[in-house]
Amino acid sequence: xxxxxxxxxxxxxxxxxxxxxxxxxxxxxxxxxxxxxxxxxxxxxxxxxxxxxxxxxxxxxxxxxxxxxxxxxxxxxxxxxxxxxxxxxxxxxxxxxxxxxxxxxxxxxxxxxxxxxxxxxxxxxxxxxxxxxxxxxxxxxxxxxxxxxxxxxxxxxxxxxxxxxxxxxxxxxxxxxxxxxxxxxxxxxxxxxxxxxxxxxxxxxxxxxxxxxxxxxxxxxxxxxxxxxxxxxxxxxxxxxxxxxxxxxxxxxxxxxxxxxxxxxxxxxxxxxxxxxxxxxxxxxxxxxxxxxxxxxxxxxxxxxxxxxxxxxxxxxxxxxxxxxxxxxxxxxxxxxxxxxxxxxxxxxxxxxxxxxxxxxxxxxxxxxxxxxxxxxxxxxxxxxxxxxxxxxxxxxxxxxxxxxxxxxxxxxxxxxxxxxxxxxxxxxxxx
Numbered sequence: 001x002x003x004x005x006x007x008x009x010x011x012x013x014x015x016x017x018x019x020x021x022x023x024x025x026x027x028x029x030x031x032x033x034x035x036x037x038x039x040x041x042x043x044x045x046x047x048x049x050x051x052x053x054x055x056x057x058x059x060x061x062x063x064x065x066x067x068x069x070x071x072x073x074x075x076x077x078x079x080x081x082x083x084x085x086x087x088x089x090x091x092x093x094x095x096x097x098x099x100x101x102x103x104x105x106x107x108x109x110x111x112x113x114x115x116x117x118x119x120x121x122x123x124x125x126x127x128x129x130x131x132x133x134x135x136x137x138x139x140x141x142x143x144x145x146x147x148x149x150x151x152x153x154x155x156x157x158x159x160x161x162x163x164x165x166x167x168x169x170x171x172x173x174x175x176x177x178x179x180x181x182x183x184x185x186x187x188x189x190x191x192x193x194x195x196x197x198x199x200x201x202x203x204x205x206x207x208x209x210x211x212x213x214x215x216x217x218x219x220x221x222x223x224x225x226x227x228x229x230x231x232x233x234x235x236x237x238x239x240x241x242x243x244x245x246x247x248x249x250x251x252x253x254x255x256x257x258x259x260x261x262x263x264x265x266x267x268x269x270x271x272x273x274x275x276x277x278x279x280x281x282x283x284x285x286x287x288x289x290x291x292x293x294x295x296x297x298x299x300x301x302x303x304x305x306x307x308x309x310x311x312x313x314x315x316x317x318x319x320x321x322x323x324x325x326x327x328x329x330x331x332x333x334x335x336x337x338x339x340x341x342x343x344x345x346x347x348x349x350x351x352x353x354x355x356x357x358x359x360x361x362x363x364x365x366x367x368x369x370x371x372x373x374x375x376x377x378x379x380x381x382x383x384x385x386x387x388x389x390x391x392x393x394x395x396x397x398x399x400x401x402x403x404x405x406x407x408x409x410x411x412x413x414x415x416x417x418x419x420x421x422x423x424x425x426x427x428x429x430x431x432x
Contacts, residue, residue: 064092073100123205129198143205235275242268287407290333297328297369301360304341315354322361330367330432332412340408343401344371344428351375351426367432377420386418
């Protein structure tokens with residue numbers, strides 16, 4: 001039984017008794033009867049007024065409770081000129097204002113946080129309570145090279161390639177480095193937050209490639225400059241002295257003269273080769289900023305093929321062309337990109353050896369160049385070291401070819417990959 005019903009029953013009972021007593025007074029004294037009737041009417045009026053004052057707070061409390069349950073913090077009550085009631089209304093209105101302001105603040109923070117996550121250059125993977133990927137920001141989809149929709153619902157350990165291995169063993173508070181193709185380097189970091197009283201995790205992926213390349217280049221630039229200075233000074237002086245020794249050749253016997261001259265020539269040649277060897281490294285660290293202008297990439301590709309035509313014919317390697325219609329103009333440094341394309345073409349010929357094919361494909365949207373060859377694929381252990389300075393699998397390789405390509409393309413801010421595809425072809429792709 002509700003309190004309101006109890007009050008009504010009590011009021012009816014009291015007034016019923018008063019009405020009965022009034023009826024008894026009527027039989028004894030008329031004047032008292034009239035007074036009793038007046039008293040009864042006043043009692044009824046007071047009871048009705050008391051009922052209204054008594055029930056209204058409960059109605060307001062019910063309405064306020066329903067508004068809070070519906071998360072409607074815009075409903076407020078107007079004072080009714082009753083002290084106790086106005087105190088209750090004032091407290092309620094202050095509470096609603098505080099809740100509304102708190103909700104606005106939370107929404108603004110959530111809105112800001114969501115936009116920060118979406119705009120962040122670091123990849124962020126938000127996991128659900130079961131440890132599966134719940135949401136992915138654009139940077140994470142770009143770093144993982146998987147569409148965001150395909151990542152949602154997966155376990156981090158199930159991601160393809162090295163990412164799955166690294167993220168599957170990732171522990172909170174223990175950042176882990178991830179290196180792909182010997183060039184792309186990342187740092188993965190796991191942390192947690194509390195959501196509705198339960199712990200949830202998220203993973204932050206940071207790209208370190210540019211920082212590592214910058215530090216790496218600063219280190220070997222200093223080393224190469226020092227080596228180049230010392231070697232060139234020494235080689236120049238030694239070769240000058242050796243050349244001057246030819247003056248003494250006529251003074252030797254005929255049988256000794258030929259050996260003496262040959263030894264001098266071999267020494268000078270080896271010194272020159274050493275100077276050229278160091279010069280190649282010095283050229284790598286002195287790469288100037290690109291001077292960009294609109295260039296037809298198709299013409300650069302055809303020029304590269306002409307430069308490699310003699311080698312291709314000797315090796316019996318055929319070139320196949322799949323170029324998009326019309327010219328493909330891109331703002332770039334023609335000389336630098338031609339050098340990069342030439343190195344890519346040479347690497348393709350050397351990978352094939354003999355009797356093979358090179359495919360050259362381009363697309364306009366987005367502007368892309370893909371150079372493929374059907375030589376042996378890149379082994380997994382070599383893939384990790386690609387584009388690493390001074391690393392080479394060739395017996396006489398210096399390890400600067402791919403490094404030069406890397407630096408040229410990075411200075412142009414062109415995206416690129418080198419990997420063996422599922423078809424068995426090894427493809428170098430440049431996205432302008």
